[in-house]
Amino acid sequence: MSSRTKLWNRATQPIAALLFVVLIFGGAALLTTTSARAQANLSDTGRYTFSDLAEKVLPSIVTVYVKRDISDQISAREREQFDQFRRLFPGLIPDFPGFPNEGEDGPFMIPSSGSGIIISEDGYILTNAHVIGRKGDNVELRVVLSNDEEIGNEDIQVIESHELTDLALIKVDRDNLVPIEWGDSDKLRIGERVAAIGSPLDLRATITQGIICANHREVGPGIVDMIQTDAVINPGSSGGALVNLDGELVGVNRLITTNTGGWQGYGFAIPSNDARQFVETVQKEGEYASGFIGITMAGAAKNNEQMRRALELDPEMKGVLVEAVRHEEPHPALDAGLQTGDFIIEADGQPVQDNMDLLKIVARKKVGSRLELKFRRLENGTSREMKTTLTIARRPAEDVLMAETNPSFVPRSETLEKSSDLGSRLGMVLEPAEDGDGLRVRDVRPGSPAQVAGIKNGDIIRKVNGQTVRSADELKKIIEAAKEGAPLAVMLEQEGRMTLTVIQLDKASD
Template sequence: MKHKHASFSWRWPWVLSALVIVFALGLSCSHLFSQSISYQNKNDLVEKTPNLSSVLALQEVLRNIAQSVMPAVVSITVEGEEVIPNPYADFFDDPFLRRFFGFDEMPKEYRRKLQGAGSGFIVSKDGYIFSNYHVVKGANKIVVILSDNRQFQAKVVGYDEELDFAILKINANNLPVVAIGDSDTVQVGDFAIAIGNPFGLSGTYTLGVVSALGRQGMTGFQRFIQTDTAVNPGNSGGPLINIRGQVIGINTAIRSQTGAYEGISFAIPINTALASADQILTKGRVERGYMGVVLGEIDETTRKLLKIDGGVLIARVEKNSAAEKAGLKARDIILKVNGKSVSKPEDVQIMIGSQKPGATVTLEILRENKKQNIQVTLDKRPTTSSAQKEPSQEQPGLATVEFLGGIFAEANKSQLDANGAEYGVILQDVKEDSVLTQIMRPGDIVMAINNQPIKNISDFRDFVKRYGNERSYLFVIASRGYVYYRGIER
């Protein structure tokens, strides 16, 4: 026992030393972890920036837009069915092949379920919603999901397929609604905000600017607002909003090689959608004004020779149409519609289409180098169109005249009728290096040159003898049922 006590006494100084060291280290670590970092809260250089308060005010506006508009933006999910023809149905229709391969009967088609998603926005407290037609087209079931995650089944009240616009309705009350703006006041450079459901990410908010106005869409009645606001699949049908928090458009499409956003997106102007909505809600359908003309573009050379800045050619006037009743003729040039200048066929189409049947429009036209005004009372636009006949290829077999590298001959009645011409000569052939290849092709009819009617091959021969050395020519050409002006210079 005495030996053991001595051994413990010998170790005690070492134990005491270890305890002192541990205690010292504890004090040191305690001091280390009790220290704190003093973080800098202000960026002094930015704080000194002139007019920083204006930028902060803009930021507050953007926050307020998000807070006020997001509750009225909805996500839309759809379920539908697609019918797919069976490419092997006809092949296995033979009884022998059915027995050989063991098929009792080969179905003619298959049905496949489809699912899709898009966006929309509430325009009335009792549940009317604007969206795109392509979002709900062919849907058997439509579910609208609000920002607070409430879900409602929706029905389609009506749609405008040519505009790609649809109105939905859910059974609910006291809903948040968007503020409607005026798309006619939108200008390039304006702020443009999109809110929607891209890739299923509801409540996504993106900011950009208006890049261009009046972009032609896939139909003659689509004139889009173009923006650089990020829009992706699922944004379709959602609102495009200005800096005042008002809806100025319906996001509809993007231009992309990958299917995702690449800097160009398009929206239907809200004023255009409202005009369709008014007819859908009052009539149950959209009706557009119709003149009954076929329109053609006028190239720059032709405009120069006619001494006009713009204009759209009337290539053909339909029988018993509003245009014929008003006195319009083929080869008239429309310069203005209700006082607004036009330069493309789409300009006239959308201006006339935006009017209701029965409305009267005033056209300023150019006829035989003289301007005049003609009033046209519009008809209802038909829903179907007829195909154009191909021109006959039979040759007239009469004397020919060579002019500007082209071979012209007398046109027979079937060739005139096929091209929609009352008279003229037909282009039988043309050299590859001829200037005529720029404006016409074999089978086309020349009805006049430089305001000189060409009723037959004799008239054409006389014209070539008298004016064959001119530097410029203005042709009236009939082709496949259309009549148009084309100018050339050499």
């Protein structure tokens, strides 16, 4: 795959997304269509195969409209830039729905759409996690059935949304729906004819045909091997159905590989057997929790022949090199005695070929279950084979894990945004400091308590009321423990020097 190839999955830069939406909704759009090339020599045999299939499956396909709050990705500076844009072009977006009025701190609701699959008569709908966002996000959902009935946000419940599998389950308050029939994705054959059904580019109830091009493709983030098809899939197809000629669900359309933003010949779907296992687990346990052992796995740049020779291993040996062991809770690997430099070769008796192998094995283990690892460790110049047993923990949110390995990444769950009560009271946006010992100031609101205290962008807050702060949760606890209206003593690093200041918070509103 060339470096230009991108995975079409989610929105990119927040402010660019805002301007894109503004231009789309504020200006005129030119729609062009091209006629499909007529099929030659179509025999009567099978002429109506796809017509029959469409009649059977279309009632089970829905369109999912989403408005997602991206306020936690927009700084005060970007808000001001957007307000300036509105002032420069007042006729273009006088009152854009979902955006706050000029100068207000309300949410920015960005619209998008995808597809969904009805899997039960009583309203359960399967879709992609990236279509609806994380469970608990501030989103407004609207579902449109095949008969054009619209179901509003008040009648929709997000049951689960799981990033690693990119699957989500929602429930609408409706009965007597038409569920799709489950197929067996393990029985798919290369070259088998299939159809993709969904709402690409907001073109509802679109059906395209193709074949199975390959199975078990490792494409995109996550732990699920993908089905590759040449049935046309475009933005908006995500969450739609890939069906066999019997109208059975064999895949959930997920993504395309493209360097143009549109379809270029190949799309990818999550196998139906994985989707069914996800649904059954959620309906039984109320959630889908991935397993976690708490290690950082070295990439190919470190896990190479030279490194393996240095560890007294066979240069061709397959396995996972432990680059770091997590010390933050949860840390099963630390508890089990794993160390940096250990080379994992087996998990529960299964050979581990690479990082993805181990990730899949661990993520699919139940929280609280046991995992036996076989690994090699260099001791006194000799590589020794060892074993240990870990207790599987619940995997933390993906953005939290990313922030631990990439200090420049700001996890939503660790950021005090202005849209939150505490972030609004402080008047600043914080992120974990690169050294892990404090909170870096990413943005300060003019006129806020933080600005009055002399706090600036780039400062690092080391202590509050004499207590070290490393996370948003720790800071919140310190503030909650302080007396109402009492000033906060803040020790911070400013331009390389330690200094002390005081933040006077207003009383929290009831």
